[in-house]
Amino acid sequence: MTSDSAGLQILIVGGGLAGLAAASFLREQNEVTVLERSNLDFSRNDYVIGVAPNTHRLLLEQGIEDSHLKATDLTYIWACNAEGKLIRETLSESLARFGATTIFTRGDTYSGDLIIGADGINSVIRAAVLSTHSGSVDVAGGVAAVPSGLAAYLCTIPKAMLCDDPVLAFQTGEKSGMAAFLGTHPRKRVLVVPADSENFQIVAYHPEDRWVEQFMQSRSSIIKDVPAERAVEDFLDFHPSVQKMLANATALDVWRIRDLDQLPVWHSGKAILIGDAAHAVTPHSGHGFNIAFEDGEALGYFLWDITSAAQVPAALANFETIHIPRAHMVQLASRHIGGLLSEEERKKIGQFDYGAFITKVHGCACYISLLD
Secondary structure, three states: OEOOOOOOEEEEEOOOHHHHHHHHHHOOOOEEEEEOOOOOOOOOOOOOOOOOHHHHHHHHHOOOOHHHHOOOOOOEEEEEOOOOOEEEEEEEOOOOOOOOEEEOOOOOEEEOOEEEEOOOOOOHHHHHHHHOOEOOEOOOOOOOOEEEEEEEEEEEEEHHHHHOOOOOHHHHOOOOEEEEEEOOOOOOEEEEEEOOOOEEEEEEEEEOHHHHHHHHHHOOOEEOOOOHHHHHHHOOOOOHHHHHHHHOOEEEEEEEEEEOOOOOOOEEOOEEEOOHHHHOOOHHHOOHHHHHHHHHHHHHHHOOOOOOHHHHHHHHHHHHHHHHHHHHHHHHHHHHHOOOOOHHHHHHHOOOOHHHHHHHHHOOOEEEEEOO
16 A cells, blocks of 8 residues: 655555554655555454544544444443352543665565554564664563463354343443453453444453464464364353353454563664554553554654654654653553563552553543442
């Protein structure tokens, strides 16, 4: 995809959510080329992303109307224990290395004033950017994705299945939101999230042990079409209604949960990392997409009045100064929510304050009530 505008020649490596978001904010004043290795495929529609209020506002500014999003409201969060008893309800109050030239394996060469690495958690641009900083900052281990030790079953189920179960039906009433079912194992939880008006998505976290060999052999973070009985086996300590929900799921996939350690730098010369290439986050906070989308908006802001390629490195440094601390906060919070911090880290940080996190991320408070 290439834009017609004059200005900087910008190459975006990766046509995922982060790359396309950056293109949308940069194309007005620049010539933007998006390079994506995969063919466009819009047939996969059973994965859900969370859009926070700040990102929703940016989408509207970019001309994306609510009618385009096919979204469902998420105004409540419920937590249930292994017996199916509701234990918590939450209500939100507001409804020089780079010139920049890159050469690809098939021999094509592209040149530009700026390279944006939006090529995901397995980014090749990241390795090139970080290699220029070896010895000047600590980037040890930052190139590779970090397995969390968790995997998650993913599937969608019809709303009618919840309506017919007295334990699960509360989620299908007037209150719209996400339910978290907890068991006796500290690293297992089952999330049930509205996907659209007729379906819910299940995300069932569990230790990845039984899948590690298959993940390594396939060199993929997704194992598709897993038998439902495998999921049921992993959640025998959960309420029978949760087991039944998993047993009736179709098209069940297993996703390896990974993220990145916090990187102190995202840019080198005229190249910058964004999205999962810079700050891959576990899904527990629900803010990976939102921070990636903010990357694009922030780049558009800092490059808005740039008139020559010589000004690009300084603009990228300013972008880092503002945006890296915010992304690091989300990365840390997501590990905290998922129970992925070390004992030393937990002692240092203390108990996670979800309300304070929500207020920091998008400026609205959160009310939490504990129910008998």
